[in-house]
Amino acid sequence: MSRIEETLAKLGITLPTPANPVANYVPYVITGNLVFISGQISVAPGGPIKGRLGEDMSLEDGVAAARVCGLNLIAQLKAACGGDLSRVKRVVKLGGFVNSAPTFFDQPKVINGASDLMVEVFGEAGKHSRAAVGSPSLPLGVAVEVDGVFEIA
Amino acid sequence: MSRIEETLAKLGITLPTPANPVANYVPYVITGNLVFISGQISVAPGGPIKGRLGEDMSLEDGVAAARVCGLNLIAQLKAACGGDLSRVKRVVKLGGFVNSAPTFFDQPKVINGASDLMVEVFGEAGKHSRAAVGSPSLPLGVAVEVDGVFEIA
Amino acid sequence: MSRIEETLAKLGITLPTPANPVANYVPYVITGNLVFISGQISVAPGGPIKGRLGEDMSLEDGVAAARVCGLNLIAQLKAACGGDLSRVKRVVKLGGFVNSAPTFFDQPKVINGASDLMVEVFGEAGKHSRAAVGSPSLPLGVAVEVDGVFEIA
Numbered sequence: 001m002s003r004i005e006e007t008l009a010k011l012g013i014t015l016p017t018p019a020n021p022v023a024n025y026v027p028y029v030i031t032g033n034l035v036f037i038s039g040q041i042s043v044a045p046g047g048p049i050k051g052r053l054g055e056d057m058s059l060e061d062g063v064a065a066a067r068v069c070g071l072n073l074i075a076q077l078k079a080a081c082g083g084d085l086s087r088v089k090r091v092v093k094l095g096g097f098v099n100s101a102p103t104f105f106d107q108p109k110v111i112n113g114a115s116d117l118m119v120e121v122f123g124e125a126g127k128h129s130r131a132a133v134g135s136p137s138l139p140l141g142v143a144v145e146v147d148g149v150f151e152i153a
Numbered sequence: 154m155s156r157i158e159e160t161l162a163k164l165g166i167t168l169p170t171p172a173n174p175v176a177n178y179v180p181y182v183i184t185g186n187l188v189f190i191s192g193q194i195s196v197a198p199g200g201p202i203k204g205r206l207g208e209d210m211s212l213e214d215g216v217a218a219a220r221v222c223g224l225n226l227i228a229q230l231k232a233a234c235g236g237d238l239s240r241v242k243r244v245v246k247l248g249g250f251v252n253s254a255p256t257f258f259d260q261p262k263v264i265n266g267a268s269d270l271m272v273e274v275f276g277e278a279g280k281h282s283r284a285a286v287g288s289p290s291l292p293l294g295v296a297v298e299v300d301g302v303f304e305i306a
Numbered sequence: 307m308s309r310i311e312e313t314l315a316k317l318g319i320t321l322p323t324p325a326n327p328v329a330n331y332v333p334y335v336i337t338g339n340l341v342f343i344s345g346q347i348s349v350a351p352g353g354p355i356k357g358r359l360g361e362d363m364s365l366e367d368g369v370a371a372a373r374v375c376g377l378n379l380i381a382q383l384k385a386a387c388g389g390d391l392s393r394v395k396r397v398v399k400l401g402g403f404v405n406s407a408p409t410f411f412d413q414p415k416v417i418n419g420a421s422d423l424m425v426e427v428f429g430e431a432g433k434h435s436r437a438a439v440g441s442p443s444l445p446l447g448v449a450v451e452v453d454g455v456f457e458i459a
Contacts, residue, residue, distance in 0.1 A: 023265045024272040029245045029282045031187065031304045034337065036246040039284030052255070054443075092335045093342040095453075097286045102358070105447045112329045119330040129335045131345030131453040133403045134443035137207075137287035141258045147248075147284040151337045176418045177425040178436045182398045184340065184457045189399040192437030205408070250439045290360075290440035294411045300401075300437040 002086040018075040039147040040072035054104025066113030069146040090151040091128035100134030107132040155239040171228040192300040193225035207257025219266030222299040244281035245302040253287030260285040310391040324381040345453040346378035360410025372419030375452040396457040397434035406440030413438040
């Protein structure tokens with residue numbers, strides 16, 4: 001069991017089954033040492049987490065939705081690594097989109113749900129650059145979408 | 154005639170003349186094996202395709218607008234390759250922004266217009282990672298903007 | 307004094323102190339020759355530049371806000387280069403998000419505030435690919451957020 005898998009176990013995290021896109025795109029592309037992962041939306045095993053921050057969803061629920069996006073990213077990353085998360089060298093960049101009312105300005109706090117997860121799981125290697133912006137609407141009406149770039153060995 | 158050009162001919166696709174930005178940026182930058190292409194908006198040879206999904210534009214028209222963005226990306230990519238599209242190794246990432254009313258949740262279906270085109274033209278190498286999100290407004294009032302990262306030989 | 311520092315002096319530009327994120331992410335990540343810099347918002351030394359284009363902010367003020375984002379990007383880039391901006395080979399990509407009313411279509415003109423700055427400071431190497439899109443709301447209510455990818459020696 002790798003150190004990362006031990007950390008996941010210790011955190012009580014079971015990675016979701018990585019979702020397969022149903023269109024002409026793929027969950028990730030590896031180019032050189034970089035893995036580009038498709039935007040992962042806040043769909044938990046129980047279903048999509050829908051809502052608009054500043055309108056019908058609390059900050060706390062938004063943070064939880066972003067964490068789900070992070071879990072989905074790590075599940076895809078594990079697949080990209082052929083199952084071996086110890087090959088992850090660095091979380092390079094997260095791009096966070098928050099379903100936002102025009103009066104909601106706490107996109108960074110929401111995306112912390114994904115950012116904190118990366119550091120919990122990967123430690124120093126989990127510290128990443130990121131952007132956090134508002135979006136008027138996201139696929140399926142979900143609350144959060146996050147894409148990512150990762151460096152692997 | 155390269156295999157890709159043959160495919161374009163077979164599909165009846167004439168690439169548009171790549172648009173030149175009128176500001177202090179360029180259509181693409183090559184770094185290592187990667188080509189970063191600027192956001193291409195849905196401007197067809199006949200003019201801009203304007204509209205907001207979920208408000209004054211049908212899903213079908215949105216898909217067509219995304220396909221136009223894809224054509225503009227391939228035209229820029231061809232210029233980046235010095236005219237030789239057989240140098241394209243992989244479509245790495247598409248970033249799709251859909252001009253969306255707050256009640257429109259089918260951004261993925263819209264961006265399929267660009268994604269499907271990539272696979273029609275480049276086959277397996279056209280399968281890419283992507284993000285598809287809503288935007289409250291895009292340049293000129295167009296319906297779709299898509300940027301991209303590509304790997305070339 | 308490097309050529310870039312001379313240019314900054316000539317332009318009368320004093321770089322701001324690079325802001326430190328207060329969450330589990332970092333201002334930049336270096337992978338290979340690429341630097342990914344976190345989204346920089348329009349926060350000047352005097353405070354955040356807030357507003358929504360097409361609603362309560364003029365185009366001119368939006369351009370100035372984008373320039374501030376550009377200054378913040380260069381400040382982070384300098385830190386990434388260990389203080390030596392002459393290591394910058396190329397501005398690769400800027401991703402510009404403009405706080406926009408649904409009727410505002412001049413995102414490119416706004417983001418020119420950041421693009422023009424890159425070319426003023428880095429010359430030909432400052433010419434970059436970019437995207438410019440609207441966002442319904444941004445962190446703190448600021449007018450503009452711009453992230454970036456840079457190539458360094």
